[in-house]
Each structure stands twice: as structure tokens, then as C-alpha cells.
Amino acid sequence: MDINYNTDVIVVGAGPCGISTAIEIAQAGKKVVLLDRAKYIGSKNMYGGAIYKTALKEIFQDDFNTLPYERIINSHSWAFLNNTGSVCITYQDDENKEAYAVKRSSLEKWMIDIAKKRGVYFAPNTLVKNLIQQNGYVVGVETELEKYYAPIVILADGVNSLLAKELNLREKYEPKDVILSVKETIKLDKKTIEERFNLKDDLTNGVVKMLLGNPEGVKNIFMMGFLYTFKDTIMLGVGANLADLVKNKININDLLEYLKQHNDIQPLIKDGQSLEYSAHLIPETGYNKMPKLTGNGVIIAGDAAGFVNSIHFEGTNYALISGKLAGKTAVNALNNNNYSQGYLSLYKKELDKSFILKDLYTYRNILNRLYDRRGSLMNYYPKKMKEFFDIITSANCKSKSVQFKNYFLSFLKDRNINELIKDGYMAFRCVLDIFFGR
Ligand SMILES: Cc1cc2nc3c(=O)[nH]c(=O)nc-3n(C[C@H](O)[C@H](O)[C@H](O)COP(=O)(O)OP(=O)(O)OC[C@H]3O[C@@H](n4cnc5c(N)ncnc54)[C@H](O)[C@@H]3O)c2cc1C
Structure with a gap:
């Protein structure tokens, strides 16, 4: 059957990724429909609180100045908690203006208003149930009410991405x-x-x-x-x-x-x-369990592709930039009238050049290394940090030399030497991973 396409590209999911994708496509003069299941934009989404300037400026340019932020986050602390208190490292600099606290509902609303002004057609309250395929190509989506057709569908439907699973583009996630x-x-x-x-x-x-x-x-x-x-x-x-x-x-x-x-x-x-x-x-699938990022007529981006660096609490920037690159690839495919997996794999090449796959590659084993030593990192060392600062801060009329000697010997007493070696080796391997990363 000949297909009557309704639009050039359909984007599923109006989180940071889908919105950025749709903006890139609309700005290139192509028709794009952005669908989201949520009745109120952003209501299905959640994050901790920070969105980052560099990625936002790349997508929203001067509109960045209207970002509805509530505070500029320029004090970053890492608190190692023990039972009664914590040892805390704080970095604070009023000149550091990279991270902004923005409520998720305000963020998506702000982004979608700009997207509409730039030519994106947005349909909220539209759950995509299935993808429509013909001759091995994805050619549209089926929602609860109707079918939409487009030569390219971009999946920006978040961590669960049932649609990517439907296409067998990604493995089933384990807990x-x-x-x-x-x-x-x-x-x-x-x-x-x-x-x-x-x-x-x-x-x-x-x-x-x-x-x-x-x-x-x-x-x-x-x-x-x-x-x-x-x-x-x-x-x-x-x-x-x-x-x-x-x-x-x-x-x-x-x-x-x-x-x-x-x-x-x-x-x-x-x-x-x-x-x-x-x-x-x-x-937390990272580089080692990355899905196939493209198929015939389809591209995956953002959380749906597992693009998050949880160690650094970064996800929105990966979503925004991977969305932009997915949009750019779709525009090229439309201009060349080629929607094959082979052509769309240009997207992976773009990602390889960007910080996204460089970082995911660099961190591909770090998370597992930290997890393997989680007992040390989350139980043992916070306790030892407390003991160290107890000595430093106690004017208890006891010899400092004796206290420090006992403290350092305690590592050997209360910890099997093998465990200490494993912790040290883990730290060394993490440093090597970063040093020899991309
Ligand atoms: C607790 C927590 C804290 C975080 N903190 C931070 C942080 O401080 N900074 C940071 O940068 N990142 C943070 N992240 C990560 C960040 O939130 C995500 O990486 C980012 O939101 C991913 O954007 P996305 O557009 O890919 O997916 P999402 O934001 O998940 O958007 C997916 C969209 O798809 C829609 N959708 C899904 N399925 C369908 C369907 N079938 N049909 C139609 N629509 C559909 C959903 O309604 C949703 O709007 C945090 C995440 C969590 C959970």
C-alpha cells in the first residue's frame, strides 16, 4: 500500500529529549508532530532539580534568558553521612552559573511554548500504543484514537520505552x-x-x-x-x-x-x-548495554536509549543533545529520502563525536567498580572519615600521636588486608578509566 504520510517526523515523548528533537526538525523547515501521553505537560516526569545551561543554550539560544528557574545552584556539597553526623565537602562559587533549579512542570511548559513558536505541532494526552510497520520499516504510530504516519519516528519516550522493546531494539531491562x-x-x-x-x-x-x-x-x-x-x-x-x-x-x-x-x-x-x-x-545500562539506536525508519534518544550519567546526576543534558542529534539525522534522511537503518546510523556517528558517547564510554565500567565496593564506600569509609575528624576536632587531653597511630592501625585491625587492596585497586582502575577514556 502507498502511505499517505501525515507529517515528516513523529516524535514520541515530550520530555527534554523529545522537545529538543522536535525543535531541531521544525527549525529545518520540516513538519513534526510531538506526542505525549500526559494531559498536563511534564506531569509524568520527575528529576532531582538541576538543568544545565550549556545544553539549554544550545537548543533554546536567546530564549534561555526566560528560563523559569527558581535558583541558580552554585553551592555543591558531597556529604558522607554517618549515624550521627557527616563529613562534608562543599564547593561554592557565585560565578559558577551552570546549574539551575527549575521545577519539572515549569521546565516542560517553558520548553513546549518555545517549541510551538518554532513550528512544532504538539499533541498532549496522546498515548502511543504501538508502532506501525510496513516492509520492515516503521512508518507511523497508533494512538488510542487514531493512526499517524511519517517516514521517521523518533522514540524519546523515557526509561521504560515500551516502543523500543516492541521493536526488539533493546534488551529487556533487569532490576x-x-x-x-x-x-x-x-x-x-x-x-x-x-x-x-x-x-x-x-x-x-x-x-x-x-x-x-x-x-x-x-x-x-x-x-x-x-x-x-x-x-x-x-x-x-x-x-x-x-x-x-x-x-x-x-x-x-x-x-x-x-x-x-x-x-x-x-x-x-x-x-x-x-x-x-x-x-x-x-x-543505568550505560555504554555496555546500549540499545540499537536506529532501525529502519526509527531512532531512539534520551533516557529511552539509557543516556544518563548517574554518578554526575546528569540526564537532561544528554536528553537535550541526543534529541538534537536525532533531529539532525532525521532532517538529513528526509533531504536524502533515505530512511534505512544504514542511513540513520549516522546518528550513532554524531553521538560518538559528542560528549554523550565519549562520557558513557569513559564511565562504562566505573559504576560497576563502585557497586562492587559499595560496602566499603557506603558503610566503612564514611565511618572511618568520622573517626578521623573525631581525632582532629577533639581536644580530649590525649596524645595526638597515639590517637593517629591507633587510627591508622585500626584499618588493619578492623579490615581484612585483602579488602583494603581491593578498595585501592578499584580506585586505581577508576582513575585509569578516566585517564584512558575518550
Ligand atoms: C530522581 C531523579 C533525579 C534526577 N535528577 C536529575 C538532575 O538533577 N539533573 C539532570 O540533568 N537529570 C536528572 N535526572 C535524569 C533526567 O530526569 C532524565 O535523564 C531526563 O528527564 C530524560 O529526558 P527524556 O526526555 O529522555 O525522558 P523523560 O523526561 O522521561 O520524558 C519521556 C516522555 O515520554 C512520554 N511517554 C512515555 N511513553 C509514552 C507513550 N507511549 N506515548 C506518549 N508519550 C509517552 C512521557 O510522558 C514523558 O513525558 C533525574 C532523574 C530522576 C528519576
């Missing part, structure tokens, strides 16, 4: 391939947040705290918590590998409760009103 994350939005008035976090009152500074270190008795997980300051809310959340949670029978909500009660966090959120609670998955 070990994803982080389960929960987040609570806590309301406090603006002034209280500024007092508690020592912020100026003009929204030009904000805080992100990474919270690392398992609660006592919780072993064999790699808990990563986060706290972001917004204008009059705090986002507090935590994530851990799903397989570890299941295996150790740990409820992720209990980890969030632990953070809320922790001596370091409790005073910061005290008297706050809980506004919202949400949960989401983060892909």
Missing part, C-alpha cells in the same frame, strides 16, 4: 539495570530556606547536597540521596539500584525516612509541609 528513586517536595517559606542554607534573597544562589552513606545495618546497597533548594521548596530524594533493594528487602521509602530524620537533614526541613511524593526509574 540491576535501573535505579529506583523517590523524591519528596517539602514546602517552607522562602526566607526560612535562605536563612537555613545561608542564601542571598535574590535567587542568585542555591544548594545541592549529595547524600552518601548507608544507614547503620543497611548493607550491600549504594544509596545516593540528594537535596536541592528551590525558591520556597526543598526537593529531598534518594535512589538505589533496584536489584539491591529487592535482594536486601529494603524499602526505598525507608531510606527517604532515614534521610529526613538524619541529624544533618532534619534541621534543614523542620516544620516543612510535604507537598508531593513521586517515584521514577533511572536507567
Whole structure:
């Protein structure tokens, strides 16, 4: 059958990736339809809180100046939690203006308004149920109400991407391939947040705290918590590998409760009103389990392709730029009237040249290395850091020399030497991975 195409490209999913894809295509003068299942744009999406300037400026150019941010995040802390307190490293610089705290619903609304102005046709409340295929090519999508046809379909439908699975472009995800994350939005008035976090009152500074270190008795997980300051809310959340949670029978909500009660966090959120609670998955498939990124008439981008660097809390920038590259490839394919997998694989070449596959390649084994030593990193060393600072800060009338000697000998006493060697080797291999990365 001859197909009557409704449009040049269909993009499924209006997160950062799908919107950026659609903008790239519309700006090249092609027709693009962007579909999202959510009735209210952004309502199905969730993140910690930071979106990054460089990627945003590349897509939105001067419109970046209207970004509805609530604070510029220029204080970054890594807190290694122990039972009673933490050892915290903070980097703060008012000149550092790369990360912006933007609420997800405001972010997507802002992006979609710009996309529409640039010629994107957006259809919310439209769930794509299936892909339509003909002669081995994807030629459209079937929604609950109708069928749309286009020579290229771009899948930007997020971590679960049932559509990529339908095409067998990606393997089934196992629990070990994803982080389960929960987040609570806590309301406090603006002034209280500024007092508690020592912020100026003009929204030009904000805080992100990474919270690392398992609660006592919780072993064999790699808990990563986060706290972001917004204008009059705090986002507090935590994530851990799903397989570890299941295996150790740990409820992720209990980890969030632990953070809320922790001596370091409790005073910061005290008297706050809980506004919202949400949960989401983060892909951790990385370079080693990357899907086939293209098929005949189809391209995958963003979270759907597993483009996240969870160690650095980066995902939106990967989504925006992979979307742009997917859009660019689609435009070239339209200009050359070639929608074959072979032609569309130019997308992979573009990704190879970008920071996306360079970084995913560099980090391809680092996460596993850290996971393998998660007991050390999340239980043992936070405890040893506390002991070290106990000595440094205690004016307890005891010999410092004796205390330090005992401290260093304690590594040999309470830790099998093999474990220490494994930890050191892990750190060495991570450094090598970065040094010999792309
Ligand atoms: C807890 C948490 C904290 C994070 N923190 C950060 C952070 O601080 N900074 C950062 O950069 N990244 C962060 N990330 C990662 C970031 O949120 C994602 O990488 C990014 O949102 C991916 O964008 P995307 O457009 O690929 O997918 P998504 O944002 O997931 O968008 C997918 C869209 O597809 C739609 N969709 C899905 N299926 C269908 C269908 N069948 N039909 C129609 N529509 C469909 C959905 O409704 C959704 O709108 C975090 C993630 C989590 C879970």
C-alpha cells in the first residue's frame, strides 16, 4: 500500500529529549508532530532539580534568558553521612552559573511554548500504543484514537520505552539495570530556606547536597540521596539500584525516612509541609548495554536509549543533545529520502563525536567498580572519615600521636588486608578509566 504520510517526523515523548528533537526538525523547515501521553505537560516526569545551561543554550539560544528557574545552584556539597553526623565537602562559587533549579512542570511548559513558536505541532494526552510497520520499516504510530504516519519516528519516550522493546531494539531491562528513586517536595517559606542554607534573597544562589552513606545495618546497597533548594521548596530524594533493594528487602521509602530524620537533614526541613511524593526509574545500562539506536525508519534518544550519567546526576543534558542529534539525522534522511537503518546510523556517528558517547564510554565500567565496593564506600569509609575528624576536632587531653597511630592501625585491625587492596585497586582502575577514556 502507498502511505499517505501525515507529517515528516513523529516524535514520541515530550520530555527534554523529545522537545529538543522536535525543535531541531521544525527549525529545518520540516513538519513534526510531538506526542505525549500526559494531559498536563511534564506531569509524568520527575528529576532531582538541576538543568544545565550549556545544553539549554544550545537548543533554546536567546530564549534561555526566560528560563523559569527558581535558583541558580552554585553551592555543591558531597556529604558522607554517618549515624550521627557527616563529613562534608562543599564547593561554592557565585560565578559558577551552570546549574539551575527549575521545577519539572515549569521546565516542560517553558520548553513546549518555545517549541510551538518554532513550528512544532504538539499533541498532549496522546498515548502511543504501538508502532506501525510496513516492509520492515516503521512508518507511523497508533494512538488510542487514531493512526499517524511519517517516514521517521523518533522514540524519546523515557526509561521504560515500551516502543523500543516492541521493536526488539533493546534488551529487556533487569532490576540491576535501573535505579529506583523517590523524591519528596517539602514546602517552607522562602526566607526560612535562605536563612537555613545561608542564601542571598535574590535567587542568585542555591544548594545541592549529595547524600552518601548507608544507614547503620543497611548493607550491600549504594544509596545516593540528594537535596536541592528551590525558591520556597526543598526537593529531598534518594535512589538505589533496584536489584539491591529487592535482594536486601529494603524499602526505598525507608531510606527517604532515614534521610529526613538524619541529624544533618532534619534541621534543614523542620516544620516543612510535604507537598508531593513521586517515584521514577533511572536507567543505568550505560555504554555496555546500549540499545540499537536506529532501525529502519526509527531512532531512539534520551533516557529511552539509557543516556544518563548517574554518578554526575546528569540526564537532561544528554536528553537535550541526543534529541538534537536525532533531529539532525532525521532532517538529513528526509533531504536524502533515505530512511534505512544504514542511513540513520549516522546518528550513532554524531553521538560518538559528542560528549554523550565519549562520557558513557569513559564511565562504562566505573559504576560497576563502585557497586562492587559499595560496602566499603557506603558503610566503612564514611565511618572511618568520622573517626578521623573525631581525632582532629577533639581536644580530649590525649596524645595526638597515639590517637593517629591507633587510627591508622585500626584499618588493619578492623579490615581484612585483602579488602583494603581491593578498595585501592578499584580506585586505581577508576582513575585509569578516566585517564584512558575518550
Ligand atoms: C530522581 C531523579 C533525579 C534526577 N535528577 C536529575 C538532575 O538533577 N539533573 C539532570 O540533568 N537529570 C536528572 N535526572 C535524569 C533526567 O530526569 C532524565 O535523564 C531526563 O528527564 C530524560 O529526558 P527524556 O526526555 O529522555 O525522558 P523523560 O523526561 O522521561 O520524558 C519521556 C516522555 O515520554 C512520554 N511517554 C512515555 N511513553 C509514552 C507513550 N507511549 N506515548 C506518549 N508519550 C509517552 C512521557 O510522558 C514523558 O513525558 C533525574 C532523574 C530522576 C528519576
